[in-house]
Amino acid sequence: MQIVVLAGGIGGAKFLAGVRAVARESGSGVTAVVNVGDDVTLHGLRICPDLDSVMYTLGGAADPERGWGRQGETWTVKEELAAYGAEPAWFGLGDRDIATHLVRTRMLDAGYPLSAVTEALCARWQPGVRLLPATDDRVETHVVVETEEGQRAIHFQEWWVRHRAALPAKRFVFVGAEASKPAAGVLEALSAADVVLVAPSNPVVSVAPILAVGGIREALTAPVVGISPIIGGAPVRGMADKCLAAVQTECSAAGVGNLYGARSTGGLLDGWLVDTTDAGVTIPGVTVRSHDLWMRDERSTAEIVRAALEVARA
Amino acid sequence: MQIVVLAGGIGGAKFLAGVRAVARESGSGVTAVVNVGDDVTLHGLRICPDLDSVMYTLGGAADPERGWGRQGETWTVKEELAAYGAEPAWFGLGDRDIATHLVRTRMLDAGYPLSAVTEALCARWQPGVRLLPATDDRVETHVVVETEEGQRAIHFQEWWVRHRAALPAKRFVFVGAEASKPAAGVLEALSAADVVLVAPSNPVVSVAPILAVGGIREALTAPVVGISPIIGGAPVRGMADKCLAAVQTECSAAGVGNLYGARSTGGLLDGWLVDTTDAGVTIPGVTVRSHDLWMRDERSTAEIVRAALEVARA
Numbered sequence: 001m002q003i004v005v006l007a008g009g010i011g012g013a014k015f016l017a018g019v020r021a022v023a024r025e026s027g028s029g030v031t032a033v034v035n036v037g038d039d040v041t042l043h044g045l046r047i048c049p050d051l052d053s054v055m056y057t058l059g060g061a062a063d064p065e066r067g068w069g070r071q072g073e074t075w076t077v078k079e080e081l082a083a084y085g086a087e088p089a090w091f092g093l094g095d096r097d098i099a100t101h102l103v104r105t106r107m108l109d110a111g112y113p114l115s116a117v118t119e120a121l122c123a124r125w126q127p128g129v130r131l132l133p134a135t136d137d138r139v140e141t142h143v144v145v146e147t148e149e150g151q152r153a154i155h156f157q158e159w160w161v162r163h164r165a166a167l168p169a170k171r172f173v174f175v176g177a178e179a180s181k182p183a184a185g186v187l188e189a190l191s192a193a194d195v196v197l198v199a200p201s202n203p204v205v206s207v208a209p210i211l212a213v214g215g216i217r218e219a220l221t222a223p224v225v226g227i228s229p230i231i232g233g234a235p236v237r238g239m240a241d242k243c244l245a246a247v248q249t250e251c252s253a254a255g256v257g258n259l260y261g262a263r264s265t266g267g268l269l270d271g272w273l274v275d276t277t278d279a280g281v282t283i284p285g286v287t288v289r290s291h292d293l294w295m296r297d298e299r300s301t302a303e304i305v306r307a308a309l310e311v312a313r314a
Numbered sequence: 315m316q317i318v319v320l321a322g323g324i325g326g327a328k329f330l331a332g333v334r335a336v337a338r339e340s341g342s343g344v345t346a347v348v349n350v351g352d353d354v355t356l357h358g359l360r361i362c363p364d365l366d367s368v369m370y371t372l373g374g375a376a377d378p379e380r381g382w383g384r385q386g387e388t389w390t391v392k393e394e395l396a397a398y399g400a401e402p403a404w405f406g407l408g409d410r411d412i413a414t415h416l417v418r419t420r421m422l423d424a425g426y427p428l429s430a431v432t433e434a435l436c437a438r439w440q441p442g443v444r445l446l447p448a449t450d451d452r453v454e455t456h457v458v459v460e461t462e463e464g465q466r467a468i469h470f471q472e473w474w475v476r477h478r479a480a481l482p483a484k485r486f487v488f489v490g491a492e493a494s495k496p497a498a499g500v501l502e503a504l505s506a507a508d509v510v511l512v513a514p515s516n517p518v519v520s521v522a523p524i525l526a527v528g529g530i531r532e533a534l535t536a537p538v539v540g541i542s543p544i545i546g547g548a549p550v551r552g553m554a555d556k557c558l559a560a561v562q563t564e565c566s567a568a569g570v571g572n573l574y575g576a577r578s579t580g581g582l583l584d585g586w587l588v589d590t591t592d593a594g595v596t597i598p599g600v601t602v603r604s605h606d607l608w609m610r611d612e613r614s615t616a617e618i619v620r621a622a623l624e625v626a627r628a
Contacts, residue, residue, distance in 0.1 A: 043416045043417075043420060044358075044416060044419050044420040044423060045416070074388065074390050074409070076388050076390065076409035076410055076413075077391065077409050077410075077412050077413045077416070080409075080410050080412075080413030080414070081413045081416065081417065083413075083438060084413060084414075084417050084435070084438055085438075086413075086416070086417050086420075095388070095390035095391050095394075095409050096390055096391075096394050098391050098394075098412070099390075099391045099394030099395045099397075099398065099400075100394070100398075102357045102358060102359070102391070102395065102400070103357075103395065103398050103400050105358050106357060106358040106400075109358060121398070124397060124398055124399075
């Protein structure tokens with residue numbers, strides 16, 4: 001079986017560990033199509049937070065406490081940059097992480113597409129699934145915020161990390177998405193897929209920018225099953241509630257399910273897996289099932305994946 | 315009094331600490347015109363070893379044992395780059411140092427000339443003398459070496475650091491020197507100078523690339539006094555002997571003095587300060603004096619500077 005997963009960073013990475021476990025048992029192939037809307041250039045370094053979260057997590061090198069970045073990380077370069085007064089100082093740029101960004105930036109400057117760079121980095125980490133950026137083009141999530149001087153658009157990272165999503169977001173803009181094309185390998189993977197799983201990632205700023213890449217929505221011909229990132233009215237982690245508010249969507253399994261919508265009405269989903277707490281939710285035209293959605297460890301996450309694959313078969 | 319010093323890296327930095335001490339007593343101004351021939355781009359970072367050695371040393375942040383790089387340095391990024399198989403792995407790229415290179419690379423990419431970047435970096439280090447790169451243009455020292463496959467040219471750093479100057483050098487080429495111009499401020503400093511001191515730096519790969527920059531030689535109108543980097547037939551530090559051999563010059567105070575030559579015969583020097591061990595050396599047309607040239611500490615180095623200024627007055 002060929003499984004494609006649409007994924008953001010930390011939640012996507014945890015979910016993918018479960019997908020990998022299930023795929024190993026069944027001899028299936030897994031391709032992760034990862035959000036690049038969070039990517040940013042800081043201090044001249046090209047940083048891909050979601051791709052790196054997935055790569056480090058599946059490579060066994062992620063910090064388990066913090067949830068992002070490298071285990072055993074140190075912060076010497078960041079402190080030195082701050083001592084020079086180099087802005088921005090608010091982004092968590094670890095020493096180990098910087099090596100990844102240096103290799104990536106150098107390869108991009110040499111003309112390699114991000115998909116090829118990601119493959120080269122993964123030669124070290126051996127994530128056990130194929131990692132693809134949603135696009136090799138530059139697609140950046142900007143956030144339109146209300147300030148005292150009126151509305152202005154800031155990079156997603158500035159809103160998320162610097163302001164901790166506390167500035168009210170009016171809307172999200174995926175700059176460059178209209179002109180973007182799927183990265184090398186994405187359309188082939190979708191066309192060969194037996195099922196597409198939408199990881200329990202942030203629907204507004206992780207999954208939406210993947211779907212905004214030109215041609216990806218149209219290529220979703222296999223059954224699509226989403227896993228709710230909201231359990232009992234609260235995001236499993238992160239600040240999805242802030243993002244959902246900006247798109248006038250209720251922070252609930254039903255709210256996100258309806259935001260994605262049924263394939264039969266031009267939406268994304270054939271199936272929707274919600275937590276047992278949210279059992280009874282219905283989305284018109286979508287097969288909804290419930291399962292314990294807490295990703296406590298790889299084993300419980302693999303159970304979630306099996307439940308999602310069951311929905312796809314239904 | 316206005317003093318200009320032509321300087322390389324580590325030896326130049328030590329010497330400049332003495333010049334600064336003397337200048338503070340007399341209320342003189344000091345401008346260091348520093349070699350950029352060693353500069354190199356590695357892992358996408360623009361690295362200026364000589365400027366940084368001077369900046370860190372005068373800023374009190376240099377590693378006193380190693381002689382280059384930052385005190386309390388760590389090597390996390392370098393180890394991670396090696397884990398990716400990123401080449402070259404032979405260059406000593408410290409974490410603290412990398413912050414300097416990131417700031418520099420970012421400013422250069424934004425279009426600032428190296429002289430402006432150096433000034434910005436010095437705002438943090440307050441070296442107490444004005445640091446100028448010899449040129450804002452790209453001048454790179456390449457070394458023509460003999461290999462089994464015949465002669466080929468490699469970057470100075472590859473010869474110096476990777477091969478520890480063990481590959482026989484046929485000659486040195488200052489790539490870009492012919493088309494280069496002095497950096498902003500260099501000609502003004504030379505024109506205002508009461509004396510120009512040539513630091514006891516490597517004559518072949520530190521001082522020569524400064525003099526190779528178009529217009530610098532012609533602007534040396536003030537008395538020029540050199541301090542011998544060779545004491546009793548051996549370099550004070552570094553591998554000047556290997557460099558001198560390549561230009562068929564005896565590794566001695568007389569050899570280097572004659573290599574620089576007398577101003578009256580189209581050369582560089584009005585005065586030449588040698589160690590007491592080398593007392594009796596004569597260079598036709600040049601005032602030669604001897605003095606203890608071991609730079610043990612700032613005080614002994616200041617004595618050397620005073621002796622050199624005496625030669626200029628003679």
